[in-house]
Amino acid sequence: MSIFSASIQHRTYHWQMNSMCFVLGILIAASWQTATAVSRAGIASQRTGFYYPPSAVAQVQDEKEKLANLQTEIKTRGNDITILQNKLAQGTDASETLNKQLQEIKLQAGQTNVIGQGIEIALVDSRNKPTSPNDMINQSNLIHDTDVMTVVNELRAAGAEAISVNDQRVIATTAIRCVGPNVQVNGVPYASPFIIRAIGDPNALLGGLKTPGGVFEKIGLYDAAMIKADKKAELKLPAFGGNTQIRFAKSEAAPVKPSETKPTDTKSDLKSTQSDKTEDSNTKASDQKNSETKSLTDKNNDTSTETKTKDRDEKRNGQ
Structure with missing residues (x-):
């Protein structure tokens, strides 16, 4: 070369x-x-770096206000229904018992406001949160949907009787998931902070969160200020304001087949009852008549025996 x-x-x-x-x-x-x-x-999300036009942001805010108004109306109507149910149940023991069972079912299903002691948890993004979506190192300094779900599950395991996340009542169908820069609870988007309230034994609930290797340690590992919990002597949780219509699930109890049910004929039943009564009456009359006949026969037999005895005595005296 x-x-x-x-x-x-x-x-x-x-x-x-x-x-x-x-x-x-x-x-x-x-x-x-x-x-x-x-x-x-000035509109970029601090969580993921998404950009939204000002018109879209205004539209979202408008829809949020409409949704909040509708949810308030649903809760008000729900309270009115409960009051009417209590009024209708007054008067009879059976109605009061059924209404009591109904209110207990509504309480368990999250369909009524509840009050009681418990704890309040605050989940907040760290001050060291990432400033861009490419900052993967500090992503753990954000509160994610998995963090909220973990706290809710720990509270349930510790015996919580009612739970809410940012005033959204948690029920069996509640979904907590990340959508874009926000965390949706019951379909409503929220950003940090997340205020979780749980009604139950405060000591048991707090102990469940602070177990070694539990959610308190995992979230606080990055920043201790990201999770806080306080005991509360009284908490007020709202009723669930979403859709509770069941479309596909059916009760496992076997339905009664049409062939097993016979139409009720009131006239036939009445006629049969009257026939039974008439038959019973005839039977009683017949028994009474037979008894009288037997009594008369016995009396005649006694008279005949007495006459024969008298005739025999007279013949003996004549001889």
Whole structure:
């Protein structure tokens, strides 16, 4: 290999490196300009870096207000229904018993407001939260949907009788999931902080959260200020305000087949009853008549025997 050819290859290598650095510099500059524009807009999510136009943000806020108004109306109507049910149940023991059972079922299903002692948990993003979606190191300093679900599950395991997340009552069909930059609870989006309230034995609930290796240690491992819990002498939890219609699930109890049921004929039943009564009456009359006949026969027999005895005595005296 000559010195001339080696020099050409060396120059080609430098040219390729310079071209790659130039292209990479353009890409970095474009990314920096985009990030700066989003930051100046002031709408970028601190959680994931999503950008929403101002018109979309205003529309979302408007829909949130409408949803909040509808949920308030649902809760008010639910309270009115409970009051009417209590009024209708007054008067008879059977009605009061049925209403008591109904109210207990509504309580367990989260369909009524509840009050009682318990604990209040606050889940808050750390101050060291990531400033861009590419900052994967500090993603653990955010409160995610899995953190909320873990706390709710621990409270249930510790004996919580009623739970709410940001005033959303948690029931059997409640979904807690991450959608975009927010965490949805019962389909309603929320961002940090998340206030979780649970009614039950405060010591048992707090002990369940603070078990070694539990949720308190896992979340507080990154920042102790991300999770706090306090005992409360009185908590008020709202009723569930969503849809509770059951469309596909059916009771396992076997339905009664049409062939097993006979139509009720009131006239036939009445006629049969009257016939039975008449038959009983005839039977009683017949028994009474037979008894009287037997009594009369016995009396006649006694009279005949007495007459025969008297005639025999007279014959003896005559002789």
